[in-house]
Amino acid sequence: MASTPTGPLSPLPPLPPLTPVPPLLETSAMSATIERVRRGRIIRESITLPLIFLTVSFGGGLRVAAASRHLVFLPPSLMALVLALLLLGALVRSGTLVPEALLRPDRPPLANASGLIVVITLFVAAAQVFNTTTPESGLLQFIVNLFFLLLLWNTVAAQPDRRRMIASLIVILGGAFVVKYVVLGALYDPAGGLTKRVLMTMLEGVTLGGLTYESPAPITGYVAFFTVLLFLIGVTLLPARAAGPDPGDR
Amino acid sequence: MGPTLIRSLGLVLTVAYGSLIVWTYANQPRTVAEMTGGITASVGAYRIDQPSYQDGLRYFHADRFLEARSAFARADPAKQDATTQFYIAYSFLREGWGRVYSDPALLQQARATLEHAIEVAPGGRINVADPNLTLTTSDELRAEIARGLTHDASDMNPFKVFRRRP
Numbered sequence: 001m002a003s004t005p006t007g008p009l010s011p012l013p014p015l016p017p018l019t020p021v022p023p024l025l026e027t028s029a030m031s032a033t034i035e036r037v038r039r040g041r042i043i044r045e046s047i048t049l050p051l052i053f054l055t056v057s058f059g060g061g062l063r064v065a066a067a068s069r070h071l072v073f074l075p076p077s078l079m080a081l082v083l084a085l086l087l088l089g090a091l092v093r094s095g096t097l098v099p100e101a102l103l104r105p106d107r108p109p110l111a112n113a114s115g116l117i118v119v120i121t122l123f124v125a126a127a128q129v130f131n132t133t134t135p136e137s138g139l140l141q142f143i144v145n146l147f148f149l150l151l152l153w154n155t156v157a158a159q160p161d162r163r164r165m166i167a168s169l170i171v172i173l174g175g176a177f178v179v180k181y182v183v184l185g186a187l188y189d190p191a192g193g194l195t196k197r198v199l200m201t202m203l204e205g206v207t208l209g210g211l212t213y214e215s216p217a218p219i220t221g222y223v224a225f226f227t228v229l230l231f232l233i234g235v236t237l238l239p240a241r242a243a244g245p246d247p248g249d250r
Numbered sequence: 251m252g253p254t255l256i257r258s259l260g261l262v263l264t265v266a267y268g269s270l271i272v273w274t275y276a277n278q279p280r281t282v283a284e285m286t287g288g289i290t291a292s293v294g295a296y297r298i299d300q301p302s303y304q305d306g307l308r309y310f311h312a313d314r315f316l317e318a319r320s321a322f323a324r325a326d327p328a329k330q331d332a333t334t335q336f337y338i339a340y341s342f343l344r345e346g347w348g349r350v351y352s353d354p355a356l357l358q359q360a361r362a363t364l365e366h367a368i369e370v371a372p373g374g375r376i377n378v379a380d381p382n383l384t385l386t387t388s389d390e391l392r393a394e395i396a397r398g399l400t401h402d403a404s405d406m407n408p409f410k411v412f413r414r415r416p
Contacts, residue, residue: 042253046260051267058271070280110257117264 044237045102046114052234053121059227060128063136064217066190076127079145080134084126086152087169088119093156094165095241097122102239122234129231132224133176135184140213144176162240169235173228181221188215279328287328291370298334299325306337311382315341335367336376336388343395349411352398361395364388384416391416 061074076084091097102115130148135141151172160168186195273292279285290296306321318341326334339360346356368374368388376388385391394416404410 039251039253039256042256043260046257047263050260050264054264054267054271058274061275068280071282071285072280073275073278075275110254110261114257114260117261121264121268 041239042114045118045239049118049234049237050114050121052230052237053118053125056125056227056231056234057121057128059223059230060125060132062132062220062223064220064223066215066217069217074131074136076124076131077134080127080130083130083145083148083152084123086149086156087126087130088123090152090156090165091235091238094160094162096162096165096235097238098241118238122238125231125234129173129228132227133173133180135180135213138213140184144179148172148176166232166236170232173232177224177228181224184213185215185218185221188213190215281327283327284329287326287330291328291330296328296330298331303334306334310337310341313344315345329366330370332367332371332376333378335363335370336378336391339364339367339395340383340385340391343391343398343416347398347416349413354399357395357398361392361399364391364395368392384414 061076063072063074064070065072088097092099099119102118103112107115134144134148151168155165155168155172182195186193189195270289273288274285277288279288287296302321302325306318306325309315309318309321319338322334322338322341325331329335342356342360342363346353346360367376371388378386380386385394
């Protein structure tokens with residue numbers, strides 16, 4: 001039986017020197033990214049969102065009278081406040097707004113103050129967005145308010161996720177904007193115009209009857225458009241459920 | 251910039267911007283000039299256009315009230331200077347005042363302008379050191395306007411035509 005000859009063990013080749021630098025670099029890069037994200041979130045919560053919602057609150061009540069070109073600043077009606085509260089409820093239920101990310105007992109008082117300001121300015125901005133997309137008086141105001149109430153009620157009951165909630169909000173506010181500033185604006189335009197003629201032709205046989213509406217100056221529509229757009233941008237920037245509360249929140 | 255500093259800055263910005271919005275909705279400026287003038291007046295930085303103001307005074311003392319009001323409006327587009335508004339109210343009074351009959355529409359305009367002037371005046375009182383004026387304070391002007399708008403038995407007094415023009 002042949003046996004395998006055994007000689008002295010050859011020394012192992014030297015191991016390559018350990019390089020501890022790359023992991024350290026990775027850790028510091030990660031912590032820098034985390035810090036940047038955290039700072040961005042703080043800036044968004046303390047500066048960006050309040051300024052967006054305050055701008056919406058300012059623009060939502062602004063009207064320019066068609067005849068005199070005077071500025072008029074309309075505070076939100078009681079119905080607009082009710083609708084805003086309903087919208088806040090819908091945003092919370094859909095996870096578009098997570099109140100715990102803004103107000104928590106373990107946050108410092110200054111951070112909670114920032115969070116409270118976001119909630120308050122969001123509420124006022126929501127009321128002013130309903131204010132700007134609703135006719136100012138009469139039967140049309142009642143009809144649009146009822147339309148908002150039923151749609152928001154339906155949205156709350158449906159419990160949509162964040163994406164669908166925002167899509168629903170775009171449809172609700174966009175629809176109301178088109179009705180007030182495009183359709184009614186054209187129908188009640190004293191100077192007439194192509195849109196009015198087209199609409200009157202389409203609604204042949206139908207008269208406006210006793211429905212009264214005072215069409216504002218065209219610039220009001222532009223202000224309202226950017227106000228609604230800014231509000232929707234603000235809503236998408238709110239701390240959502242997916243983001244969740246940050247344990248290292250400062 | 252630390253989180254505390256960012257949050258403090260945000261709080262200051264929000265309070266300042268929010269106050270501006272509340273001021274605008276409470277005061278209801280009707281033009282952009284009134285809005286900017288009101289804001290600058292609230293921080294004590296509002297100044298009237300002196301040449302236009304002097305034009306207004308010259309017209310006023312020459313009893314050319316329409317021209318005077320036009321010049322005063324140019325001098326104080328934001329309607330934030332109490333003295334200029336006082337002169338505008340006074341011009342309405344002098345134009346509407348008559349020995350036999352006073353024009354109630356002009357006196358109503360005088361009253362509205364004076365009330366606004368009192369609103370923007372520091373301390374709610376206006377005192378104008380002008381020797382050509384019969385009424386030099388807002389209280390005297392307000393009382394004279396009220397007398398012009400009141401109709402009673404003394405209107406029948408024939409000696410009323412000899413009273414001195416305010």
